Structure formats: C-alpha cells, structure tokens
Amino acid sequence: MARTTGSDGEKTEAAIRDAALDLISRLGFEAMSMRQLASQVGVQPAALYRYFPTKEELLFALMREHMENLIVSWGEARPVEGTIEEKPAGRLAAFVENHIRFHLARRNSTHVSNLELRSLSEKRLKRILDLRSQYEGELRSILTDGQRDRVFQIDDVSLTAMAIIQMITGVIVWFRPELRLSEDEVAANYHTMTMRLVGAVM
Amino acid sequence: MARTTGSDGEKTEAAIRDAALDLISRLGFEAMSMRQLASQVGVQPAALYRYFPTKEELLFALMREHMENLIVSWGEARPVEGTIEEKPAGRLAAFVENHIRFHLARRNSTHVSNLELRSLSEKRLKRILDLRSQYEGELRSILTDGQRDRVFQIDDVSLTAMAIIQMITGVIVWFRPELRLSEDEVAANYHTMTMRLVGAVM
DNA sequence: GAATTAATTGAACGTTCGTTTTATTAATTT
DNA sequence: AAATTAATAAAACGAACGTTCAATTAATTC
Numbered sequence: 001m002a003r004t005t006g007s008d009g010e011k012t013e014a015a016i017r018d019a020a021l022d023l024i025s026r027l028g029f030e031a032m033s034m035r036q037l038a039s040q041v042g043v044q045p046a047a048l049y050r051y052f053p054t055k056e057e058l059l060f061a062l063m064r065e066h067m068e069n070l071i072v073s074w075g076e077a078r079p080v081e082g083t084i085e086e087k088p089a090g091r092l093a094a095f096v097e098n099h100i101r102f103h104l105a106r107r108n109s110t111h112v113s114n115l116e117l118r119s120l121s122e123k124r125l126k127r128i129l130d131l132r133s134q135y136e137g138e139l140r141s142i143l144t145d146g147q148r149d150r151v152f153q154i155d156d157v158s159l160t161a162m163a164i165i166q167m168i169t170g171v172i173v174w175f176r177p178e179l180r181l182s183e184d185e186v187a188a189n190y191h192t193m194t195m196r197l198v199g200a201v202m
Numbered sequence: 203m204a205r206t207t208g209s210d211g212e213k214t215e216a217a218i219r220d221a222a223l224d225l226i227s228r229l230g231f232e233a234m235s236m237r238q239l240a241s242q243v244g245v246q247p248a249a250l251y252r253y254f255p256t257k258e259e260l261l262f263a264l265m266r267e268h269m270e271n272l273i274v275s276w277g278e279a280r281p282v283e284g285t286i287e288e289k290p291a292g293r294l295a296a297f298v299e300n301h302i303r304f305h306l307a308r309r310n311s312t313h314v315s316n317l318e319l320r321s322l323s324e325k326r327l328k329r330i331l332d333l334r335s336q337y338e339g340e341l342r343s344i345l346t347d348g349q350r351d352r353v354f355q356i357d358d359v360s361l362t363a364m365a366i367i368q369m370i371t372g373v374i375v376w377f378r379p380e381l382r383l384s385e386d387e388v389a390a391n392y393h394t395m396t397m398r399l400v401g402a403v404m
Numbered sequence: 405g406a407a408t409t410a411a412t413t414g415a416a417c418g419t420t421c422g423t424t425t426t427a428t429t430a431a432t433t434t
Numbered sequence: 435a436a437a438t439t440a441a442t443a444a445a446a447c448g449a450a451c452g453t454t455c456a457a458t459t460a461a462t463t464c
Contacts, residue, residue, distance in 0.1 A: 012441080028320050030232030034422060044443050046424080055422065115317055118230050153398075159383065159391050162376045163369045170368025181361065189361050196355075197399045204412050204458035214411080236452060248454075249412050257452065 013051045015041045017065075020058055025111035029059055029119045059116060060124045066109040067131035073102050074138060088146030089200050095139055096194045099168050100187045110172050136161055146198065153199030164194055215253045217243045219267075222260055227313035231261055231321045261318060262326045268311040269333035275304050276340060290348030291402050297341055298396045301370050302389045312374050338363055348400065355401030366396055 019040040023032040034055060038045040052058035077098035079085035085094065103110045117125060140161045146152030154160050168190050175186060195202050221242040225234040236257060240247040254260035279300035281287035287296065305312045319327060342363045348354030356362050370392050377388060397404050 026320070028230070028232055030230055031321065033420075035420085043441095045422085046444080047442050049423070050441070118228070119233065155391055155394060156383070159388070160395065162372065163392070163395055166372025166375065167365045167369040170364065170372075173368065174364045181358070186361070189357055190365070192357060193362065193365055193399050196401055197395050199398055204414090204460080206412065206460075235450075237450085245411095246413055247452085248414080251453070252411070 012041070012043065012047070016048060016051055016058070017062065021062060021108040021112055024059070024062075024116060025108040029055075029112070029116040056119065056121065056124070059112070059119055060128075062109060063113045063116070063120070063128050064131070066106065066113045067128060067135070069106075070102055071131065071135055074098055074135065078138075088142055088149055088151055089195070091142045092146065092152075092194065092198065092200070093191055095142060096164075096168055096191050097187050099165075100171055100190055101183065103169060103172050104175060104183055104186075107172050110169070114169065136165060139164065143198065146200070151200055160198065164197065167197075168194070214243070214245065214249070218250060218253055218260070219264060223264060223310040223314055226261070226264075226318060227310040231257075231314070231318040258321065258323065258326070261314070261321055262330075264311060265315045265318070265322070265330050266333070268308065268315045269330060269337070271308075272304055273333065273337055276300055276337065280340075290344055290351055290353055291397070293344045294341075294348065294354075294396065294400070294402075295393055297344060298366075298370055298393050299389050301367075302373055302392055303385065305371060305374050306377060306385055306388075309374050312371070316371065338367060341366060345400065348402070353402055362400065366399065369399075370396070 016037070019037055020032070023037055023040060027036075034045050034048055038048055041048075048058075052061065074095065077094055079090050079094050084090060113128075117128065120128065140157055143152060143154055143157045143160055147154050147157065171186060171190065175181075177183075181189075192202070218239070222234070222239055225239055225242060229238075236247050236250055240250055243250075250260075254263065276297065279296055281292050281296050286292060315330075319330065322330065342359055345354060345356055345359045345362055349356050349359065373388060373392065377383075379385075383391075394404070
C-alpha cells in the first residue's frame, strides 16, 4: 500500500502534534518512540518524517508553538492603556488570570514545555528560553511599575517574578477538572494569593 | 581482568548514586544509558547490576532516599513544643527555611525527584507519592492551625499548601550560587513572601 | 597458605531505537 | 485522460539499549 484514501497532509500533521503532546506528556519525550507515535496517529513511522525531519525538531515545534501562543494570549488579554485596569494591580490580575486559564486549557503542552527542555540542543534550547524570558519580562515590568507607584511591596522584583511564575504554573501539577474547585474558583484563589504575595491591598 | 585493586562495594555504590544523580539531572532518566553511567563511575556496565537489579530500581532508590531525607530534615528542624516558635507563624517560617536550604543543597536529587516520576512503575510511584503527601501534610497542618488561631488568612488550605510548595521548590529552577543573592537572602525573601501569601502580619 | 567470598571484567543476548530509501497509490493539475 | 505532485507503506540500516552469564582476580577468613 501507499497513499491511503482520504489522506490529507494538514490533518495528518495536526494529528501528529496532538498525539505527540499526549504521548510526551504521559511518557516523557525520550520514552516515547517514533513507532509508538506513528501507531497512535494510525500511520507508518516513515510518514512522520514528511512533517518533522527529526524527533527533536518535532519537540521543538511543539514547544515553540506553546510559548508563542502564550505570548499572543497575553498580548490579547493585557489591559489597554488609559483604563483603570491598566494600573499595576489590574495588569497583575489580568496576567495571573490569563496564565492560569491558558495553562489549564493546555495541560499537555504545558507539561511538555516545562519538563522536556533537556532534550533540546543548545541552540534550540536558547530560542525557547528567549521566548520564556520575554514572557517573564512582562511580569517583571508589572512588578517594577507597582513598586514605583508604591502599590506593591516587593523586596526583589526578579525573585518575586520567578516565585509567582512557579506558583501559578504549578496549578497544573495538582488541579484536576473533576475536583471540588472550579476553574473560576482556582483562578480567583491564585489571584488573591498573588496580590497578598506582592503586598497589594485589595 | 576481574576484581580490581582497591575495589570496595560501599564506595562503588556511593559512586553510582552520585554519578546517577548527576547524569539523570542533566540528561533525564530515559536519556541516561547504563553504559554512560558505568563509564562515569569508571566501571563496566555489568558491575552496576551488583548494586541495583534494574535501572528503574536505581531511580526508585534515589527518589525514596531523597524524600526520606527531606522528611527527616523537617523532623529535626521542626520547632519543639511549648516554645514561641511552635506557634503557626514560627512553624511556617521553619518549614520554609528548611525546605529552601534542603533543596538548594541537593539540586541534583531534587531535579530527579521532581522530574522523573513518570519513569516509575505504578507501585513505586505510589510509594513516592505517599512520602510526598506525608511531607505536604506537615505544611497543611501548619496552615490549618494558623487559620484556626486567626493568624493566617487562607481561603483554601490545600490549594495554598500546593501553591507554597510549588513556589519554594521552584527556587532550584533559577537560583545559581554565583548570582548576586546569597542563600540567606534567598531564604529570607521566600520567608517574607510566604508570610504575606498567607496573610500573616510580621 | 588454602579456602572462601566479594568485586569486577569481557563478551554476548535479543530487542528496540531513530532514520532512510524505494516503491506505490491517491489526489490534483493540465 | 495524461502528467504531476502529495501522501503514505514496506522494508531495511546500523547503532544503541537494558540485561545476563561465565570467567577471573582481589580481599578476607580460617
């Protein structure tokens, strides 16, 4: 056999991405074999190489897409200038809420992006870390502005930014949709904790 | 050749553990081969199997030891009953300080214990998660007591416990000894943030 | 100093890995 | 309807994997 009836490059590529996110987040990147991936997609291993030249480039594509989506998501959620929400406290609230919702909606790719950095070559690792640093810079600038306006009490902006990122990303480690708390309640809770953490009066 | 001059089982086992922690934390468990490990220890691959029956049991041993050490460490650092430090705020301060110092002193095994859970069989995974839950229970009980005494303002004890654990464990992701902040400063900073997070007045 | 035990080597086992090559068929274009 | 391009299958490559086994030597015990 060769080309199968109804086969379509775009659909296959999307199916590969989905299956890869599922398998990598469950088994880990190194533990997932290309044969396993092909089998889950319903295709022969060789077909994968039409879409991704190597296993590592597949991982890189998934991670880059995740980070770019995250940055775009924040760009759209960020309060517009001149509004009341554009003050530091409003921006921080928007940042936390967007971050929580984005990650809860993308558990698989979040796991992949957070746990598989070691499998990237130095060059590709740097590109992902640059995107990450760009995103974290948004948080740092919010904290710096709040410190300047004396609405936040922060000892060290960089350290606080890392602490907040770790805390709010950690939600995907324990949160399960079937648990007692809803996504809204979780987001509200993290918002409150973040505001207390930076010493903002609510 | 066979047994080498000066060879000693205890030393070899310790060397295997050290090398494994180093390699796994750098490459990941699946990416580390037993041949690589043997080479770093300075021994033939077959020699590893005198100390650990399988690769997975080696990983399990490293993780269990890490968690048991963490629990022992907290047992020794925990304030004694009847002292002023035994109030919730003092216990929380001790918990955060011990946690930060313990993890900063054991970067490799922390990475292994946090990132490689997926490589454990169901049974062994459960044993590690039980130890983890036992440790987290200590934090939850501190938060519960502080809530009862009205010295902490906490919406949800479990959620807050997870948030704090994620935040303070995250220190090893970014902290490098050569950076501007000392271990003492970092610990003090996390202590302040934690107290603010639970709404304690300092 | 002989017998025993501990520690390790060297070689090999079958399996699986990521990837490549070639052939074949479906869909699209001309 | 013929020619071309896109999508896949089938088979194979050499390399690396975790692990086992038998042989060998160092250290210890008697």
